[in-house]
Amino acid sequence: MSDTVINRSSSKGKLGKGLTIERVFSTPGVHPYDNVTWERRDVVQTNWKTGEVVFEQRGVEYPDFWSVNASTIVTTKYFRGAVGHDNREWSLKQVIDRVVLTYTKAGKEYGYFATPQDAEVFEHELTHMLLHQIFSFNSPWGYESLYLHLQSYLKVCGPDNLNYGTFFLVFLYILVLQLESKKHFYQSYLHSYEVL
Numbered sequence: 308m309s310d311t312v313i314n315r316s317s318s319k320g321k322l323g324k325g326l327t328i329e330r331v332f333s334t335p336g337v338h339p340y341d342n343v344t345w346e347r348r349d350v351v352q353t354n355w356k357t358g359e360v361v362f363e364q365r366g367v368e369y370p371d372f373w374s375v376n377a378s379t380i381v382t383t384k385y386f387r388g389a390v391g392h393d394n395r396e397w398s399l400k401q402v403i404d405r406v407v408l409t410y411t412k413a414g415k416e417y418g419y420f421a422t423p424q425d426a427e428v429f430e431h432e433l434t435h436m437l438l439h440q441i442f443s444f445n446s447p448w449g450y451e452s453l454y455l456h457l458q459s460y461l462k463v464c465g466p467d468n469l470n471y472g473t474f475f476l477v478f479l480y481i482l483v484l485q486l487e488s489k490k491h492f493y494q495s496y497l498h499s500y501e502v503l
Contacts, residue, residue: 386401411429
């Protein structure tokens with residue numbers, strides 16, 4: 308598991324009436340990072356006209372099944388810190404942890420999980436889905452949905468009532484919609500394949 312985690316929350320969060328999360332992708336007692344083979348690769352991006360190197364970061368860490376294109380996009384667009392400095396992210400684990408652990412921490416603090424185990428299941432499921440590219444936080448559809456839902460919330464409740472809890476609930480809603488959308492797509496695809 309990543310040793311670069313900065314958002315791990317203590318277990319002081321509000322627990323009680325909250326969400327019970329069931330495992331779909333992850334395995335109890337095994338962190339999703341431990342189920343993949345990691346490799347180091349160099350990300351070098353060149354200007355297609357001149358061949359000049361416009362971006363370079365060597366030794367970045369990705370699962371061996373991630374494409375060169377996917378690792379290039381994430382490294383150039385989503386790694387934090389200046390290239391060549393010690394604070395620069397160098398692993399996909401750091402990016403995923405930064406996002407997943409922020410949501411998990413907010414969920415714990417605002418009492419959205421019934422038990423600490425539910426919070427862990429949420430963390431592992433979300434990590435697995437990002438790690439295996441089942442969905443992505445940066446989809447235009449996701450941004451548009453988040454914007455529209457938050458805009459509606461602000462009209463009804465006002466900006467003073469906006470907090471991590473609100474973002475967490477909207478995020479869960481969007482996640483469910485994205486997964487449902489993909490499920491229906493795959494079911495339609497499989498059905499059309501069976502017809503052929």
